[in-house]
Amino acid sequence: MRLKDKVAIVTGADTGIGKGISICLAREGAAVTIDYRGDPQPADELVKQIESSGGRAMAVAGDVTKADDIDNLISQTCSSFGKLDIFINNAGIETKKPFLEMPLDVYEKTIAVDLTGPWLCSQKAAQQMVKQGHGGRIINISSVHEDITMPTNAAYCAAKGGLRMLMRTIAVELAPHKILVNNIAPGAIDTPMDAPLKEHPELMKELLSEIPLGRMGQPDEIGMMAVYLASDEAAYVTGQTFIIDGGMTRQSGSL
Numbered sequence: 001m002r003l004k005d006k007v008a009i010v011t012g013a014d015t016g017i018g019k020g021i022s023i024c025l026a027r028e029g030a031a032v033t034i035d036y037r038g039d040p041q042p043a044d045e046l047v048k049q050i051e052s053s054g055g056r057a058m059a060v061a062g063d064v065t066k067a068d069d070i071d072n073l074i075s076q077t078c079s080s081f082g083k084l085d086i087f088i089n090n091a092g093i094e095t096k097k098p099f100l101e102m103p104l105d106v107y108e109k110t111i112a113v114d115l116t117g118p119w120l121c122s123q124k125a126a127q128q129m130v131k132q133g134h135g136g137r138i139i140n141i142s143s144v145h146e147d148i149t150m151p152t153n154a155a156y157c158a159a160k161g162g163l164r165m166l167m168r169t170i171a172v173e174l175a176p177h178k179i180l181v182n183n184i185a186p187g188a189i190d191t192p193m194d195a196p197l198k199e200h201p202e203l204m205k206e207l208l209s210e211i212p213l214g215r216m217g218q219p220d221e222i223g224m225m226a227v228y229l230a231s232d233e234a235a236y237v238t239g240q241t242f243i244i245d246g247g248m249t250r251q252s253g254s255l
């Protein structure tokens with residue numbers, strides 16, 4: 001097991017990519033705190049699923065934009081599992097609207113969840129890791145849109161682009177503490193966030209034509225990169241973005 005005795009928190013972990021990451025981390029031996037917002041049922045079911053495969057997990061409610069919630073997430077994790085080694089900033093939202101019509105409150109909400117949330121969570125996780133004194137890992141789920149444009153999604157692109165420079169900067173600042181910080185940038189992954197696409201076969205066809213591997217990715221294909229970045233195998237890796245997109249950015253030539 002590559003993460004035996006490690007302890008992780010995954011934000012927005014009750015569905016989609018966060019759920020896939022949590023299952024992969026737990027399968028490799030990590031105890032995982034499943035952060036969720038709203039209805040506790042999906043998170044409770046995920047805990048049961050992990051426990052029934054012999055893993056360790058617990059569900060804790062928390063909004064990544066609220067400092068008190070993040071403090072609670074970290075303190076509950078440390079009191080139940082003894083420490084914090086890995087923090088995965090996964091929670092994210094998007095609202096597509098033409099830039100000319102985008103209301104300020106939509107922009108502000110997107111930045112709050114997708115950029116300020118990871119900033120706040122990373123700071124509090126790093127403070128805990130520094131206190132413990134044996135390093136740690138912070139992994140952000142950004143997007144290919146930390147680099148490439150997406151018309152009608154300017155707030156999301158701004159947040160993910162910001163997340164790239166947040167990661168790069170704090171990777172340098174936290175390196176003396178042996179806290180390694182990296183981003184995973186998914187392309188199109190099959191999750192509830194991309195569900196609207198399935199209702200429009202013509203848009204889905206267009207999307208798939210942009211992906212050399214000809215399919216969407218699965219959440220556990222992001223999860224396995226998170227396992228690598230959280231493991232001892234990645235002890236010399238920090239300040240980088242790892243793109244997992246079925247070749248999409250190569251085909252478009254945008255990177």
Ligand code: NAD
Pocket residue numbers: 011012013014015016017018036037062063064065090091092093113141142143144185186187188189190191192193194
């Ligand atoms: P999803 O909508 O299935 O899951 C998002 C999760 O974030 C949910 O659990 C939701 O409750 C949670 N969340 C939202 N606001 C929150 C808040 N304030 N506090 C705590 N949790 C909150 O989406 P997903 O596709 O699984 O996306 C996960 C991450 O991956 C996001 O950061 C997203 O931007 C990124 N991403 C997704 C894709 C994709 O194609 N699905 C591609 C690139 C990047």
